[in-house]
Amino acid sequence: MHSGFFVSAPGNSGESEYYGGAVSLDATVEGLAGELSTYLDTNRVNQVRRAYYYAEQAHEGQMRKSGDRYITHPLAVAHILAGLKLDHQSLMAAMLHDVIEDTGIPKDALAEQFGDDVAELVDGVSKLTQIEFRTRAEAQAENFQKMTLAMARDIRVILVKLADRLHNMRTLGPMPYEKRQRIATETLDIYAPIANRLGMHAISTELEDLGFSSLHPMRSRYISKAVEKLRGSHREIIEDIRSRLQEKLEERGFPGRILGREKHLNSIYNKMKLKQKSFHEIMDVYAFRIITDNEDDCYRILGAVHSLYKPMPGRFKDYIAMPKANGYQSLHTTLFGMHVNIEIQIRTEEMEHIANDGIAAHWMYKNEPTSATSANQTRVDRWVKGLMEMRERTDDSLEFIEHVKVDLFPDEIYVFTPKGKIMELPRGATPVDFAYAIHTDIGNATVACRINRNLGSLSKPLQSGQTVEVITAPGARPNPAWLSFVVTGKARSSIRHTLNSQKQAESLDLGRALLKKSLNGFGVRLSSLDDAQKQAVVNHNQVNSFDDLVSDIGLGNRMAYLVARQLVSGAESAESGASATDIKGADNAPVTIQGTEGMLVHFATCCKPIPGDPVVGVMDSGTGMVIHSDTCSRLPEDNEGRSRLTNLTWAKDITDEFSVELRVELERQRGVIAEVANAVAMADGNIERINVDEQNARFGVVSLVVKVHGRKHLARVMRRVRNIKAITSINRVKY
Template sequence: MSEEATVDRLTDQLSKYLDTSRINQVRRAYYYAEQAHEGQKRRSGEPYITHPLAVAHILADLRLDHQSLMAAMLHDVIEDTGIPKDALSEQFGDPVADLVDGVSKLTQIEFRTRAEAQAENFQKMTLAMARDIRVILVKLADRLHNMRTLGPLPYEKRQRIATETLDIYAPIANRLGMHSVCTELEDLGFASLYPMRSKYISQAVNKLRGSHQEIIEEIRGRLEEKLTDKELPGRILGREKHLNSIYNKMKFKQKSFHEIMDVYAFRIITESEDDCYRILGAVHSLYKPLPGRFKDYIAMPKANGYQSLHTTLFGMHVNIEIQIRTEEMEQIANNGIAAHWMYKNDQSAVSLVNQNRVDRWVKGLMEMRERADDSLEFIEHVKVDLFPDEIYVFTPKGKILELPGGATAVDFAYAIHTDIGNACVACRINRNLASLSQTLQSGQTVEIITAPGARPNPAWLSFVVTGKARSSIRHVLKNQRKTESVELGKTLLKRSLSGFGRNLSDVSKSQTEAVVNHNQVASFDDLLSEIGLGNRMAYLVARQLVSGEESEEDKARQENISQTVVPSGRSPVTIRGTEGLLVRFANCCKPIPGDPVVGVMDTGHGMVIHSDTCSRIPDGGDPQHRLTHLKWAKDISDEFSVELRVELERQRGVIAEVANAVAVADGNIERINVEEQNAHLSIVSLVVHVNGRRHLARVMRRVRNIRAVTHISRVRY
């Protein structure tokens, strides 16, 4: 068939829903693209123009508007022919040029890796999506045709494109409710990655379908008869199981092929929402429903706008899955956001709700993009967020929120608002206090308890599942870490300057700038941050600020930054025990207020506080300070962990006595463990929370007074 005939066929297709003037604009875009791609061939040997034309056909099947179809014709012009965006704007208008530019890759930039190039291109497309959602529809149609014609490409390129499709584009199609595009992308990706598995499953499905044809027809006949008896309108369709779906169920749900295929699936399409519920009653009177297998996605639509009634029945010795929906719900189930253009004239409620859901999703993508440090982190968050399964939970005021399966109260808090997530300290699930890490279930009511000044806990990153929560937590922790490293760096620098008899305020601005330039950092705050993180020595920077010069000896010390020792004659730095992410207490000696302590700079991670007698403090022969003398503030009220070793005679109930003694002394047991025991003696390891040495002495005295206790000591490594 000639290209002219193909564009004529497209014209016939468009005439069903577009007027003549708009069809002529699409044809003009086709001829422009044909001229631009003159002489270019696809890997298969076909003229290149066959690809844009096929993409336009896919969008025409979705009944998209004329500007989307024009962009489909022109989508490779900027990238492959050197025609600039301005030329397209002049010929076809800004909206079409913006769509084409949004789909075009960043070919003019050199990337270090293919993953970085993929991430940057996806980020660029996301920005364009935020302005016009049609960008992703053109891209999905482009990807669908490329997947249909992967055959002639080299093996490695096929594998890479198929993996990218399954990781990103099929889940996006699912997120946008475009079921038909999603399932085709998944099956094509599966066939490309695992050709033999795809072939065997396909053959098994065809063989099984032939042998089950009689049962299928009998069930369909009974359903049709029931609808006729009840005078209910509805057409009954068989529902195909897709190869990728079958494979994933076999792989991840550990089901056999016959277990999956012994379920007979039908879809009943009717006229109104009311008819859906009446048909549900009719099929339940025909076959017995399986308990717990009914889902009402009409009253509570999925996050991508999908609506339908799902029920599973048991009849004729087999399970029968039935989906019941209206014609409009069927269109939205198959085409998702693309169905918005089908119903654009009447602006139906279902279509508008679907549009709002997509707008919320794109807005969430933009928030994640703003918080991510780079495009690779952004694409990681997006992949995490493309979950197929949703749960539905309620706010205390009855508003429904959709979250991915496995979501926690922290995910819920960030879904409401970023500020609520950041200030979250506790939660109630169904009015009962619960752990923030508890996995939520559909139908639960979740209430978030916040506190002013609260900050995200780094441990949250181990259990949150939404991209928004993950990116928000990381963003706050990065800013917190930066602020704390600057403050710690300033404290250490002031202390080092005092050794030279100078204050930070005495140093001139020009001298500060000279030292900043000499150390090749962007600003003085960045230099302080480097000191706070342990990447630079405060003493050396102080000496540069005082003298304006750096000796060869200083340079050698900066390069060998692990050298340690405490300089004499310096005032110690005061610590409160609540300094944040960059001041940590060593697990080996577990220092507490009252212990003589020193700070050891841990390159890139800030300061670790040890008891000054700890065996794990680094030795140092260089008299210039990686160790920092510290003193405790007087008004510390926080609790600190201490490990105790208790030797006691074995008696009934003695462990309870020890626990009671700790409680009477206002201590709190974090962990208790019996390490050794024989017929007469036991050795118990206790980790206790105390607020200082005096408190610890009180706890130890109480435990020592127990008659069965023979010895108690504090454990230091």
């Protein structure tokens, strides 16, 4: 492989040969054993050989759709894993991965023959093989959760599965059309992104190209022919650039080999489709990769190529100092030379292996682990752990897969913590995403942030290179509005989980207060009711528990009075035919409100009640209680409607602020609006909104929305405003 444009023709060219390519019919276990002996000892090679003979016997008589003996498939999967230099247990599992499902041999028998680790791997792969992601969205989501569990137990399960899927994709031809389409779609949606997330670039791109050529054979052939044609016509320019780069390296005495970078069919197609670019715009870039010995040489070679061709501003990326989330490291630069753009990646041999093999490089280097491979392993562990946390917090499996897909397609940015630690986040992530990436509890307690030491907006997307500091407060809670701008799955699922828990706790508290009040009307205390009475009412109302029944009252889905009457009279005899008089008689003790009850107590926007106003509560199904002023025109007039209102009383020590609308009539004078604003401020009020509604040459009407603590505070604000000479009248507005 020298230079210029290479395209990975599915299954038989480019780097795919490194993973075993299409295994020929005469491929034998001895050929595999020879490959394994380059990095495994004789005893382990013999264990893999033994697993092959066991699988061969188990699959005796079974054939693939292509007409080949079935054993050729496990052997091919093992060849792919041997190309990745995986451990002997993974290779044994590759040989045996279809034995449990296809031959009826139980897991216990495999454990007895080959040990528990291999049996667990085979069992994990078998369970993943049974997954069909495209049956229904719900099933797809459930199955993705199973895959997450399998990865969490042993990441090698997914490596064997990826190799299995790669060989199946290479030999997809004989399958029926519908099955080919389903498998190809599943590969592009699930398996290729997972391979990419695990840093396994070579497998990821081959899966993408194979999936693309199965789904769109005509488009694939067209792009492939166009690439071949272009490569031929540009051969001289490519060779000229390559030789100049080589001369520059030799002149400076830097070790390094220069490879042409491949252009993959699927990525060309996606760029044409998503970026609305023509084929020639995308291909008008000459891509090279320079592989050298160590990190220092990478930076020296960067200087050398920049002295040869001018670098394009803003196109340099240092993924060595700041690796991608999947462990990828390299220097990227774009140069302008010979009237064309030249893209260059510079990396070490080890970075090259990690770029192609990702997590699998961990096994390749495990006898001499390096900081890069251990960092890669740590990243993958963190990602899988994050998936597990998300799975525990997400009630709905469809919601889970929605979150996971966000994390499988990241376009990363890199930001710093105040201590200099690098955090990888998807593009568009906000300080709230950053807070949840550190820890769920920090996200939940976030109240503000500093970006590069200056106070910043929680909703503004972050940029690479910023230093982000999160400011937390004890007792703070997530804001439901955050869901409109967070982008990471972890942040979204954590916020929803916390809000749901909060809503549940608040509905229970409100429901209990309303039920106690109704029971008091019957002269009964909630604490005096025995479990049998409660259970009878639970059964009658067909709910799971007494707490669920009480929550339903708090949410406004059930009437507290009716549940109270059932508890007092017995569920069967106390049906819901209560008269308004009965309810009123039993329901007159007021419930105390603080104004800080949370998500289930809302203040009506029509009458804007404040502490000191006589107030009543209206239960709104599913959302809790809405508090209205007793004189609000929106309240029902008839006795039955009034009887269903909840009498409320304000607590004495309320410190919160409440909105009030005021209508101010005034004579038009220069600076009068400023005088009004100043008067409100002098009375410790806070103007939320100010509008000039009507005016003529002499008089005007101004609408003010002011924040006050209660009626006394409001009276003080109105008195201050009324004392201005130009004010003719001031009134509180209630609709």
